[in-house]
Amino acid sequence: MNTLPCSPNRPVATVQSFAGRFVTPIRGWLALAALASLLEVGAEARAAESASPSRSPRLQSLVDQAVRKTFEKFAEKNLQADQLAVTLVDLRDSTRPTQASYRGHVQIYPASVVKLFYMAAVHRWLEDGRIQETDEVRRALRDMIVDSGNEPTHYLVDLLTGTTSGPELAADELEAWLHQRNAVNRYFASLGYTNINVNRKPWCEGPYGREMQSVKLHAPNHRNWLTTDATARLLTEIATGKAISGQRSAEMMKLLARSPFAADKKTDSQARDFTGIALAPGDKLWSKAGWTSETRHDAAYVEPARGPKFALVTFTTGHATEREIIPFVAKMIIESLTATE
Secondary structure, X not given: XXXXXXXXXXXXXXXXXXXXXXXXXXXXXXXXXXXXHHHHHHHHHHHHXXXXXXXXXXXXHHHHHHHHHXXXXXXXXXXXXXXXXXXXXEOOOOOOOEEEEEOOOXXXXXXXXXXXXXXXXXXXXXXXXXXXXXXXXXXXXXXXXXOOOHHHHHHHHHHHHOOOOOOOOOHHHHHHHXXXXXXXXXXHHHOOOOOOEOOOOOOOOOOXXXXXXXXXXXXXXXXXEEOHHHHHHHHHHHHOOOOOOHHHHHHHHHHHEEOOOOOOOOOOHHHHOOHHHHOOOOOEEEEEEEEXXXXXXXXXXXXXXXXXXXXXXXXXXXXXXXXXXXXXHHHHHHHHHHHOO
16 A cells, blocks of 8 residues: 655645536537436435435444544544544444444545545446456556555546546646546436545646646645545445445455455555554454545444444544554444444
């Protein structure tokens, strides 16, 4: 995983959902493609809505307690109320999941957690035949999720959107490029996702050319954004076989599988340096982490040896080098869930 950023983060700003941004007149095949896309995901959207977790007062009290203890534990580290976001989904009954959160609706720069959304979009496109399932696509998916590579993510974003990075574009060409680049946003908007923006490539040394044109055009609201609620929803749908199809969900789960207790001490940091720290031998972990100079996040699905299955998404800002916050939240959640079994 790219554990440290290649360039400093820009300041985080609050933005509206980008799903309706970059609107441009759609002509010819673009109009047909947009209509087809809406029709294709209609059934998927209805299925996802029917399975959306319900809010649980009991679970909310567990999250509130875990968050309170976290602030107490890291008071000397100056952890602030606006530097943490948490969403928990209790999956002891996967047909009736329940959810609770702390600042779960707040937009936060997701770092590499956004790759979870690009992975799901790739599988939707593959399922629909919009892109071909080649060895190279499979290699890129593996490297994007298992190793958290940025270059494979660039390749897959190009495939998903029909856009490429490159020299600056004239105004009319840029408008068309921006519309195409927003394809993944439109897909998730059609499923009812809100307050997210998933149309940027993860950069090491920064964007150039048409990518920078887009950044300047939409500054300061020019970044990828996710909420812990949206991330937990997608992870839950993948874990319960409801993302695209059961087979597609299973393929995504294979890439998300982590081994925090592997004998090989060189195993990836996504397994050992985030939620995995809180797990006990016998617990199973599937996750996607993200880490920059300002953010430290983890989206984890856990099947404990004791206690109910759950999805836990924890985002932190301003404490990127503080390795213990995320596993502490997880530890508090696991103890509370186990006590209620």
